[in-house]
Amino acid sequence: LIMQARKLAAAASRRRVQTRISTAVTRHRVHSSASSSGSGSERGGVHESTLDAIGNTPIIRLRHMAPPGVTVYVKWEAFNPMLSMKDRLSAGLIEWAHAHGQLDHGKTVVDVISGSSGVGLALACRERDHPLVAVMGNDSAVEWRQLMRFMGAKVVVADCPETTAAAVAEKHGWFLAAHPRPDANEWIHAHKTGPVILEALGPQRLSHFIAPHGTGGMLRGVGRILRARSPATRICVVDQDSRPHVDYEVMNGPHYSWPAKLMDGWTTDFKPTSIDDASIPYVDDIITISGHEALRVARELASSEGIFTGISGGALTAGALRVAREAPKGACVLTVLLDTSHVHLSTPLLDGMPTQMSDEEAELAAAGSTSKRPHR
Incomplete structure (x- = not known):
């Protein structure tokens, strides 16, 4: 009788756990459905490309x-993907240029690059099969130059990036991104x-x-x-x-x-x-x-x-x-x-954020160093 009672109690416990799981799953599905129907679609899912x-x-x-x-x-x-609004604008620039007949498939893109706008455009160009020539100023951070090259772009460092970019684009018949950018930015935000x-x-x-x-x-x-x-x-x-x-x-x-x-x-x-x-x-x-x-x-x-x-x-x-x-x-x-x-x-x-431990933190560290290590 005791063994039978224990089996019944265990079965009842399993049913309660299954009921709670089922309820949680149902609530999650209802929440996801509500999100996708107007209050903000669920992030995640499967994407065919980074774009x-x-x-x-x-x-x-x-x-x-x-x-x-x-x-x-x-x-x-x-x-x-590249941590800023510039991803949206860079992808939108390429999309706008294709939609308005200004950029043929495979054509090289030339742009004056500074910071995060560059990595966003490098991503968009790579995914759409456009070589990218990034023109950067002499005072540009070396890390940005390295990152641009890491993503497959050619990086040109110049005293006057705007003039150099225009000259390079004109000489080779390449697409100069600076000209359509204002129209493209407005278009992507409106659409x-x-x-x-x-x-x-x-x-x-x-x-x-x-x-x-x-x-x-x-x-x-x-x-x-x-x-x-x-x-x-x-x-x-x-x-x-x-x-x-x-x-x-x-x-x-x-x-x-x-x-x-x-x-x-x-x-x-x-x-x-x-x-x-x-x-x-x-x-x-x-x-x-x-x-x-x-x-x-x-x-x-x-x-x-x-x-x-x-x-x-x-x-x-x-x-x-x-x-x-x-x-x-x-x-x-x-x-x-x-x-x-x-x-x-x-x-x-981050100015003012200490790099060294405070007295309280040092005290906690000291307590940890003097305590006995547990046996393995």
Whole structure:
């Protein structure tokens, strides 16, 4: 009788475990179905190529930094294969050029490369069978040159990259990517980024979209979609509170708002441009953010939300939070984080982070070194 009772109890236990597993699987299927039907499709799955893995980046809610009663989302582009929004733009450039008859299959692409834009374009060219000639400045990081060559590109280092790239393309009859890039960027954001955002949010109304200025491609592309499909959404552009150039400190001394080392980060290392006439219809508000605030918020994103983004991501999130603090209850604010902090390790982003153990950490290490090792 005792043995029989034990067998019955064991059978009942197995049924309870199977029921819990079945319930969990059912809930997962329901959640996945709901996600794919409008609230943000599930990432992962099987892709035929690396290019197919570009896009569909997650939209993440800020649960610790957002003010009460307001939802703040960030669309994190670091989930692209090469860790930045530049993957989307590079693949879009090649796609646009093919669609508009400007690039034949197998034709060599020539472009002026700096940083993450280069690896994104190298990926797109390799997957679409286009040789790539990357022209880089003398001050470009050696690591980027190595990485470009590692991905199969030819790297030309020149005093004036723009002039050299144009001359090389003209001499050989190759495709110069600089010419169509503005149109291609706007096109890819209008055809993919904007619609994907609205589809992912589903019935949730987007009250504010926080956009970078940059070249204006995202602003105009996403802005065009929002004006047509979500006209109540206010579009706010985040910009630097001032625009020092690379020679500013030499000419004027330290800038009041921008640490000098930020010249290659959130501040511009190229000639700044104002918001052009083509972008003005898509701008409802302009938010100015200092370099120090951009750094502070980028660090807070890492420590509070577990989101490792760059200095521009800190600035865009700072703008989103400023809007959220002034927005009415129930508002929904979204911005885009362009990359990850892993490509900004040489910037001031990690300044102040100690490299040596603190007293508390040293005490923990000492306790571990004096304890007896367990017998094997």
